[in-house]
Amino acid sequence: MTDLRLDATQLDRYSRHVIMDEVGPEGQKRLLEGSVLVVGAGGLGSPAIQYLAAAGVGRIGIVDDDVVERSNLQRQIVHGDGDVGRPKVDSAADYVAALNPDVDVETNELRLTADNVGNLVADYDVVLDASDNFATRYLLNDHCVLTETPLSHGAIYRFEGQVTTFTNERTGEDDPPCYRCIFPEAPEPGTVPDCATTGVLGVLPGTVGCIQATEVVKYLLGKGDPLEGRLLMYDAMDMSFEEVPVRPNPDCPVCGDDPEIESVSDVAYEGTCEISAD
C-alpha cells in the first residue's frame, strides 16, 4: 500500500467509516486505493456507482454503450431528466464528479466483447456485473474465472432479484463455484422477455445493486463474509430473502475438473453461451 494519508476534508467526509474499527483510516485508504469496473450504468449500476463513489472507492470504471432514455428514469437513478439522450457513462460520470472529487471515473462507451474484455477488466480489483443481457453475463463470468478476478453478480426480473459473489480464488482445493456451476448455459435467445415487455419494479434494482455495492466494499476492505457459495434470491412482493447454497460443479464447462472453455474466444456468446462449434 502506498503512503496515502487522509487529509482533513477526507477525515471529515469519511468520518463515519473511519470511526469504525472494521474500517478505520487503513480501511478507508484501501477503499481510496481500490478500483471497481461496473459493467452497466442502468438499474443495478446506478445505486452501485452511487454508493461506491460515496464510499470513496478511488477508481470506478463504467462500461455502457447506451444513451439515457426517459423510461430508464423510473429506476436508473444515477441519471436525471436532463440527461435523456446523453451517453449513460457520461451522465454517471457527472453524478460521481458532483458527489465525490476523490473518485476517478473511467468511462467506456462500448459494449463488452470477447475481444475487449481482457483490456477492460485487467486494471481493476473487482468487477460488478450490472449488465442487462446474458451474453455479457456469461462473458464476464468466464473471463473472471479464467483470470481469477472477483465478480459481483446481480440480476433482476419484475419483482425478483438474484445476487451472489464469485471470488474466483482458486487454489485447487475447496475452490468456489462460478455462475456456470448454477446455470451452465444461457436461455435461448427470445425465450426470456425483456423488461420493456414484462416491466420491472423500479426500486427492485436499487435493493440488488446496493447489496452488490456492499459486497464490493467488503471485498476491498477485506472484511466480513462474502456472499459466496450462496445465491441470494430476493422477492420484493413477499419481502423475502432466501439463500440457495451453491457448490462448485465438477462438470462446469469453465471451472470444472475438465473445463471445455479455456478462452473466452471458445464461446459463442450471442447464442446460448455454449462452447463454439468451430
Add this chain to the structure above:
Amino acid sequence: MEIDLRFFATFREAVGQKEHTREFGGDVTVGEVLATLESEYEGLEGQLLSDGAIRGQLSVLKNGRDVTHMEGPETELEDGDVVSVFPPVAGGCDGR
C-alpha cells in the same frame, strides 16, 4: 404422495403461481416431476428437460439443494419434499 413445487421468475409466470402442492401416485423422481410439469403447462413445454436431462438453463432444488449434486433427474423424492425450479435472469431491457 405430495410434493411442494415452487417456481421463480419466468417459470412463475408460465405456471401462474409461486407455489402449489401436487399429488403424485407412488414413488417419483425429479425428472418425472419435471416431465409432468412440461406436459401440464404450455409455457414450460421443452423448457425443463432435454433428452431426459435437466436443461442447462435452469436450476432445480430438492429441499433447497441443487439436484446436480444428487442424482440429477434420477433424484428420488419423498412425501413432503420441496422442489424449486428457477432460471437465470439477466436484469434489464435487453434480456433476450
